[in-house]
Ligand code: CP
């Protein structure tokens with residue numbers, strides 16, 4: 535595993551190993567332990583979009599492991615792929631640092647970085663997917679339910695990058711994802727087909743949010759207006775009417791249901807403040823687990839392979 539670009543690229547044992555390592559590093563760091571396995575290593579963090587959780591959790595995780603993160607705003611380098619081609623950025627960074635993480639608009643940008651850099655490249659969110667988020671979400675589900683297999687997630691709203699990564703996580707780890715969206719905002723057919731090819735029936739798409747929450751273990755939602763879609767805001771807010779996760783929708787779900795949101799949450803739109811702050815809400819556990827997953831991911835990708843050390 536050189537890169538982490540999409541959950542669909544990873545094998546089930548790799549994903550399970552990352553989850554196990556996240557849990558064990560979480561316990562280790564909480565008990566005061568420190569693992570400086572990335573001492574002397576540097577991670578370049580390229581961002582075309584804003585970020586609180588992803589940027590800070592990677593920065594803290596890298597520092598925790600003894601390494602150094604460098605945050606690069608697009609304007610610092612004249613735009614990704616604008617002042618110079620992405621393939622040149624990749625080959626230059628290859629000579630300076632030991633890992634790249636990037637948050638971009640086009641998914642192709644992270645694919646190009648990975649193709650032209652020999653060092654690991656991590657997808658920190660693209661318009662197409664958000665795999666680090668989905669893995670932190672799975673870790674959170676595992677902690678709250680003590681298992682992953684068979685958990686049903688009712689995803690209410692936009693069939694977006696987060697929903698897509700959750701679909702691949704469902705396919706790989708035997709969960710169920712049922713997305714309820716208004717017309718025109720569904721999860722794409724190709725994603726549904728690919729996820730269901732991994733585990734038949736794991737991902738489905740319906741119109742009615744009440745239909746999917748009735749037997750849900752988790753109700754998940756995300757913004758109706760993803761980064762880069764700001765000029766569609768008024769239309770989207772109108773089109774998503776009736777898709778808010780509110781007290782009435784939660785009341786239609788089983789009593790044990792947990793509420794998840796990748797954050798940032800736009801209260802009063804996709805989720806009410808009452809639901810976000812309710813006892814069933816585990817949104818800050820999810821946010822915390824971004825750090826614990828990021829640590830495990832950086833350790834796995836940026837620590838030299840023991841086999842290659844032996845062969846030196
Ligand atoms: N959930 C998430 O990726 O948050 P940020 O946009 O703040 O990184």
Ligand code: NVA
Nearest residue numbers: 694756760761796797
């Ligand atoms: N779907 C959202 C996720 C933010 C973490 C976006 O892409 O803006």
